[in-house]
Amino acid sequence: MTTTETLVPEATDAVLEMLESEAIFIMREVAAEFERPAILFSGGKDSIVLLRIAEKAFWPSKIPFPVLHVDTGHNFPEVLAYRDRRAAELGARLIVASVQDAIDRGELVEETGPRASRNRLQTPVLLEAIAEHRFDAAIGGARRDEEKARAKERVFSFRDEFGQWDPRNQRPELWQLYNGMHVRGEHMRVFPLSNWTELDIWRYIEREQLDIPSIYFAHEREVFERDGMVMAVSEYLPLLPGETSHCEYVRYRTVGDMTCTAAVRSHAADIRTVVAEIAATRITERGQSRADDHVSEAAMEDRKREGYF
Amino acid sequence: MDLLRIVTAGSVDDGKSTLIGRLLYDSKQVFDDTLASLERASTAQGLGEVNLALLTDGLRAEREQGITIDVAYRYFATPKRKFIVADCPGHVQYTRNMVTGASTAQLALILVDARKGVIEQTRRHTAIVNLLGIRNLVLCVNKMDLVEWSEEVFRGIEAEYQAVASTLGVPEVTAIPMAAVSGANVVERAEQTPWFAGQPLLDFLEMVEPSEPAQHGAFRFPVQHVIRPQTPEHPDYRGYAGTVSAGTAEVGAEVVVLPQGIASRIEGIDRFGESHRSAGQGEAVAIRLVDDVDISRGSMLVAANGCLPGTDRFTADICWMSDTSVLRPGNRYWIKHTTRRVKCIVESLDSLFNLQTLGHLTGPEGVGLNDIARVTLKTTEPLFLDPYETSRDTGSFILIDAATRRTVAAGMVRETVAPTDPGVDF
Structure with a gap:
């Protein structure tokens, strides 16, 4: 190896090492301070990194928490298959809280119309799962660089008995002295990846050689354009009059519902080229690929107040 | 590449949000779609050009009121370094949020408006970052374009600030004249300051070696x-x-x-x-x-x-963070120090630190929201403490209200004291 080749990865690693150690510390604080924590796992890249952090934090023990997925019923089949595979590999208990089941039981009413989304329905299902399993901490993969309301959120983010976030009255969070104390019925959302950026996540996936769902890499898919975004044709997202589909090489930059997650035109078929594309992009991940954030300037803040991830 | 954690402090309208917006924008961390939404928002506010300050105020209430209420964390990177910026509110009623942001920072950016110079808030912000042990301070003298880039104005502010810094015992201050709105001396060297021998802000941030937080070096x-x-x-x-x-x-x-x-x-x-x-x-x-x-x-x-001797009695500076209760001698709290949580009692309330005059007031009756006080605490079990100035991790603690479970104070250990009154019961 030449000098220049060794310099770059080493230089990058110092930041990843620090971020990894910080996240492991937070993960261990949760294990020590809570009785019934759960890790939120969607099969998306951030929660994949989260599971890796948990794996490292407790090695050679297994991850001491169950893994919780809120399944809207509109997920990519590739991602669900990945979720099941990864949970089995880790020997983790997978709990699936289903939006479809809640709709079938008549507890939730679905939005109607061609632009209907189950995004908001995830919140009551998540809160119900937290209550049912009496989870006192839910560890999530949210990052502060994702969105301006998230930029304001604490690492240990307190939720009242209604699961609500009060952004104007957050607990002070000093040094690494996280305060997990709460009374029964209240819970904490914990975000070990708060200080990671999108690029840090991708570089870490590359460094750790983590397996990720195939839809993160370029593949040929039947897509159509809506509101300037490239959406996959699926039974959950029918074409509107005037819309036509075609086949194209795309990859996904974020993974959510098929109804609200857009694809990116790309030929990047391996992690190295994906990292290079992310490093060069001029559009934010949520702006490029998430219809759920386009509702208003404060869409995320409003959802988070209600108890969203 | 390594990482530098920065805290920013300034008062309303001195251009702090604009400065951060400028750093993000000029280091190409502002993406096209963010810029487009910024342009929409700026137009809606009737502004001719893009208001970079709108990049940083994330909550609905903040955008409505045009002020920063809570800390926002921002991330940007240059080929040399990754930066985490804790963008803190400057207003006195949000001092506790500034303490939150400063507790994890290695370097502080203190902003002043060149037209106003050093004001009460400047002194308060400097006292807070100094209290939290931040040894690297940058005085950003902003809006220099509005004082015709006058060297005399800049030198006057620099000297006045140095006096405040020496009173507090701040070892080193770097002052930079700048105009965040145009980016002069933020990323690019300003043509208007041939008399300024220092570096533009970003160059400085890329090369500065922050002081090592743990001074004793023992494991x-x-x-x-x-x-x-x-x-x-x-x-x-x-x-x-x-x-x-x-x-x-x-x-x-x-x-x-x-x-x-x-x-x-x-x-x-x-x-x-x-x-x-x-x-x-x-x-x-x-x-x-x-x-x-x-x-x-x-x-x-x-x-x-x-080795560390254990102690159950020590003095500390605390910043009180509760708006619903007052700290008084005899009060009991949970104390979290490193990974340990024990109970403590406030043995005495020794003095209040006046952030405006930088003086100490003895004999206070209680400590209220945003007050900074010197207290003597006694714990149920010995703690293994280092003075905060030699070791942040083992010299810091929080107090937790046993009833509400809320964090009510940030504490910095000053010195351990010999037990004189073993008769306190828990």
């Missing part, structure tokens, strides 16, 4: 969690999980386990299946010892030759 390892898999593959594995808070862990090193005071030796340092010879400050590892010692969360491994 400190608070145990977070004990790893005991008890599986067929690892029937007898017992690893003490934690993060090195000061010094270095080395295989073979003699250590003392606190609070028991038992001597042992490091057998192995593990990180996810890999064995390491050593682990430095900030590294999360699992440590195995040669002896079977009763160790649990809250124990601390320390260097045998740099």
